[in-house]
Amino acid sequence: MTDTPFILDRGESLWRQRISQFFAKPSAYVSFGLLVLLLLIAIFAPMVAPQNPYDLAQLDIMDGRLPPGSKSMDGKIFWLGTDEQGRDMLSAILYGLRISLFVGVVSTFFACIIGASIGVFAAYKGGKVESFVMRLVDLQLSFPAILIALVLLAAFGRGVDKVIVALIIVQWAYYARTVRGNALVERNRDYMEAARCLALPRSRILFSHLLPNCLPPLIVVATVQVAHAIALEATLSFLGVGVPVTEPSLGMLIKNGYDYLMSGKYWISTWPGLALVLAIVVINLVGDRLRDVLNPRLAQ
Amino acid sequence: MTALIEIESVSKRFVKRVDLAGKIANMLGAHNREQIVRAVDDVTLTIRQGEVLGLVGESGCGKSTLGRMVAGIMQTSAGRILYEGRAREDGVASTQVADALAVQMIFQDPMASLNPRMRIEDIIGEAPVVHGLVDAAGKRDYVAGMMQKVGLDPSVMGRFPHQFSGGQRARIGIARALAVKPKVLVCDEAVAALDVSIQAQVLNLFMDLRAEMKLTYLFVSHDLSVIRHIADRVAVMYLGRIVETADTDALFEAPAHPYTRALLDEVPRIDMRKKRFAVLKGEVPSPLNPPSGCHFHPRCPRMEDICKTGRPPLLAVGPGHEAACLFPQTGGALPEPMSQ
Amino acid sequence: MSAPILSIHDLKVEFGTRQGVVKAVDGVSLNVYRGEVLGLVGESGSGKSVTGLSILGLIDPPGRIASGSIKLEGTELIGLPEDELRRLRGERMAMIFQDPMTTLNPVLRIDTQMIETIRAHENVSERAARSRAEEALKRVGIPSPAERLLTYPHQLSGGMRQRVAIAIALLMSPALLVADEPTTALDVTIQSQIIAEVQQLCSETGTALIWITHDLAVVAGLADRIAVMYAGRIVEEGDVDPVLDHPRHPYTYGLLGSAPSNNRRGEKLAQIPGMTPSLANLPSGCAFAPRCAFAQGDCSTAPPTLTHDGSRAWRCFHPVPDREDVR
Numbered sequence: 001m002t003d004t005p006f007i008l009d010r011g012e013s014l015w016r017q018r019i020s021q022f023f024a025k026p027s028a029y030v031s032f033g034l035l036v037l038l039l040l041i042a043i044f045a046p047m048v049a050p051q052n053p054y055d056l057a058q059l060d061i062m063d064g065r066l067p068p069g070s071k072s073m074d075g076k077i078f079w080l081g082t083d084e085q086g087r088d089m090l091s092a093i094l095y096g097l098r099i100s101l102f103v104g105v106v107s108t109f110f111a112c113i114i115g116a117s118i119g120v121f122a123a124y125k126g127g128k129v130e131s132f133v134m135r136l137v138d139l140q141l142s143f144p145a146i147l148i149a150l151v152l153l154a155a156f157g158r159g160v161d162k163v164i165v166a167l168i169i170v171q172w173a174y175y176a177r178t179v180r181g182n183a184l185v186e187r188n189r190d191y192m193e194a195a196r197c198l199a200l201p202r203s204r205i206l207f208s209h210l211l212p213n214c215l216p217p218l219i220v221v222a223t224v225q226v227a228h229a230i231a232l233e234a235t236l237s238f239l240g241v242g243v244p245v246t247e248p249s250l251g252m253l254i255k256n257g258y259d260y261l262m263s264g265k266y267w268i269s270t271w272p273g274l275a276l277v278l279a280i281v282v283i284n285l286v287g288d289r290l291r292d293v294l295n296p297r298l299a300q
Numbered sequence: 301m302t303a304l305i306e307i308e309s310v311s312k313r314f315v316k317r318v319d320l321a322g323k324i325a326n327m328l329g330a331h332n333r334e335q336i337v338r339a340v341d342d343v344t345l346t347i348r349q350g351e352v353l354g355l356v357g358e359s360g361c362g363k364s365t366l367g368r369m370v371a372g373i374m375q376t377s378a379g380r381i382l383y384e385g386r387a388r389e390d391g392v393a394s395t396q397v398a399d400a401l402a403v404q405m406i407f408q409d410p411m412a413s414l415n416p417r418m419r420i421e422d423i424i425g426e427a428p429v430v431h432g433l434v435d436a437a438g439k440r441d442y443v444a445g446m447m448q449k450v451g452l453d454p455s456v457m458g459r460f461p462h463q464f465s466g467g468q469r470a471r472i473g474i475a476r477a478l479a480v481k482p483k484v485l486v487c488d489e490a491v492a493a494l495d496v497s498i499q500a501q502v503l504n505l506f507m508d509l510r511a512e513m514k515l516t517y518l519f520v521s522h523d524l525s526v527i528r529h530i531a532d533r534v535a536v537m538y539l540g541r542i543v544e545t546a547d548t549d550a551l552f553e554a555p556a557h558p559y560t561r562a563l564l565d566e567v568p569r570i571d572m573r574k575k576r577f578a579v580l581k582g583e584v585p586s587p588l589n590p591p592s593g594c595h596f597h598p599r600c601p602r603m604e605d606i607c608k609t610g611r612p613p614l615l616a617v618g619p620g621h622e623a624a625c626l627f628p629q630t631g632g633a634l635p636e637p638m639s640q
Numbered sequence: 641m642s643a644p645i646l647s648i649h650d651l652k653v654e655f656g657t658r659q660g661v662v663k664a665v666d667g668v669s670l671n672v673y674r675g676e677v678l679g680l681v682g683e684s685g686s687g688k689s690v691t692g693l694s695i696l697g698l699i700d701p702p703g704r705i706a707s708g709s710i711k712l713e714g715t716e717l718i719g720l721p722e723d724e725l726r727r728l729r730g731e732r733m734a735m736i737f738q739d740p741m742t743t744l745n746p747v748l749r750i751d752t753q754m755i756e757t758i759r760a761h762e763n764v765s766e767r768a769a770r771s772r773a774e775e776a777l778k779r780v781g782i783p784s785p786a787e788r789l790l791t792y793p794h795q796l797s798g799g800m801r802q803r804v805a806i807a808i809a810l811l812m813s814p815a816l817l818v819a820d821e822p823t824t825a826l827d828v829t830i831q832s833q834i835i836a837e838v839q840q841l842c843s844e845t846g847t848a849l850i851w852i853t854h855d856l857a858v859v860a861g862l863a864d865r866i867a868v869m870y871a872g873r874i875v876e877e878g879d880v881d882p883v884l885d886h887p888r889h890p891y892t893y894g895l896l897g898s899a900p901s902n903n904r905r906g907e908k909l910a911q912i913p914g915m916t917p918s919l920a921n922l923p924s925g926c927a928f929a930p931r932c933a934f935a936q937g938d939c940s941t942a943p944p945t946l947t948h949d950g951s952r953a954w955r956c957f958h959p960v961p962d963r964e965d966v967r
Contacts, residue, residue: 020658190413193373194473198427198480199400208426212417358827465915466684495683496854500898500911507908522828525857529900529909548905566832568857570901573881583799583830 021293031285042098049091059086081267099249104230107167112222115175123183140173153241182214216294223287227280250276305347310379312340337587339365341540352517354531361537367520371405371486404477408489410469414461421457446475467498486518539595546621556617556628644671645848651708659920664690666872677849679859682869688852692818697725734809738821740801744793751789776807799830820852871927878952888959890932
């Protein structure tokens, strides 16, 4: 029995509390705002970008390799310069951001669902089933993600959907392990015993009782993993496997400009690189803040 | 009174096996052995219809484990628990479910026993709907009825557990158990975590419910004054074994087993001032390595050599009064009986 | 009567929460004398633990000591610089908690922790410190103290750990020991032993003891004086016998009345209705009035002041009439 002052929160749901805690630190506004901005850009890229860089009809090779600030043949300003095909870098980055974020978010989402389900199931079953699944997880996690992804993509070929599938296969194990750890703790809690005492069906206990309580750490992990997935995809594209040339992600753009770095045309690689870094940093910041807020130490 | 629950030679062993690493170490000369904890060691007990049976003991005595087995949350390692003469494993699925619902548990920690992500309405109403006791349409009214029965305002059923005080959470736990229309309630230290003034309210609630709904209770507690007040009969446990059972008055006025006597001596009482505390030396031994023969012999003032060999059986020392001791104290009251 | 070892005057401790400022302790005054045992009794939210922590200067933000004075052997503690406070802690005053692992470092051996404590305050050799540590363990009733010194906290049972915590607290023979529910989590038989040991030690060394608990029975057997707290204030205080036999404040009366041992077996317990008010939302006037069987109109208008009667005091406009005993 503790003697802390007792205060009843009238009518405040858990979510609202968490949200106000999240924004208690001023820097949270900045990082969250930037994240929203990035997401909006990604969604509305076609409308925001000055040019559709993949519409060959709009390109003029005479505009190629122009430095930032130069004018095009028909008077538009290329704010960030152009690449060797005459594509406006700004537009390319906006489109590239779109692909990068899309791949990152979608692959994380599905990897999370699949991994979490497997993790919770294994923890609930216990015994041999759990051991088997966890050894599988350990096996997969002992290989570098890049290696597995390279092998998979060598087999699948190029394409955005194939990249997503490869990333899902690479990432599910991490969620399974995280969730299983949490589920191990939760399954022995009194409310789980109460659910068993009430003779509730097993599947119900698993998905209505156990899983929702294993979610908080998962949310934090998933958020940061999006950044990781984006970085992974960028690496794969840089290496030439992954997204096709027609739908370049930021990694692909960096690759395209790589050859020109040494000849002084830095803008073709650098701007996409900075955009990538910005996206990853912003997502990490939001994830860190989420982790602080969802810390179980703040038991209310 | 008919026996409602029969606990027949029930034991519960927790085994910590030697894992692969330990086995390898053994081959190299280490002496890792399997560790067995006999949390409950061959206990036979009857809970009669309509009674409140108090189960007392200190930590490690196995009372919580026994309570969980009676409630069906934990499997027995040996022995059977019969409800209305039926074992849980026998019978068809529908009877099994009905029997499972008939024995419900009230937990010690009101916060931990409520799912933090569920609204009160669902916490109380989920099981009745799942088991067909009420249909989805009638759930709200049903839950409201339950909440009123335990003294809660039904308008708060949309809130979450963390928005309530300890006493209110305890009531929610009781409402949840009552919602499936049980016949037996196993209360596992149900009031231990509550403030004294709330404790009185909840105990009164238990007594009201017992009369109103004709319930039977297995009341597990370490608090002897609570047990004395609410129980009809008491069973005392020590290191997994029952050492004494008796009607409440008989137990508190003329305890036969030396452990019970010592326990009653040690309990602080409001009417005893400036007490010279303690005379029972030593600590409860580790359940991993209990003393041979009678578990209590190392601390017993009446120990003889024979006490070290063989487990003393429960012998009658009076009508309805048994003690597992070869040298029980018969007759004679404690120096200062608790006030009435 | 000699000067008190501890003198608290009008202590106010506040916590800043999202709901506003919460007054965890709202004007508490008490004196504790040499060799005396004071039982500080209350339920959760009463402010008893916060009072204990304030004495030792262990209140962390968002809590702060808003006003008042705490004097230990004449030295004012509030506002004392941290290194001065640290010197006094351990030497002149000490605290033990409900969970002994609050005191004990799980990664250090017992001897390391005890010897460190001794040598932090005194300039003695390690050997001398070790033998003092061993002596201290023996005094709290730990068998084979020399071997116990070489163990880690997790190798000891709960009762043993608490004994070690007590031994460490009493190493420097402080003038004041504050114990915050130290035996609540322990078995009855262990509780009994530990209370006996603390009782004996304090009478040997003349240490004043403040025993914070919710358990009236423990206070009855152990304490010389009792102070009952409710919603951050002391509502009744006095010598143990008169307060427990003839309580004047309705809350004390209600607490004693609701104890199972003070009720007839099988009958409903005399209960206090309602619950402790939220500290962020205290009623005006007497905090206990909404639940009080003796309350009248004036109780909710102004907070009652202390009424004194010899060495007793209570904070109530309409105390329990004299002839109404608890039993």
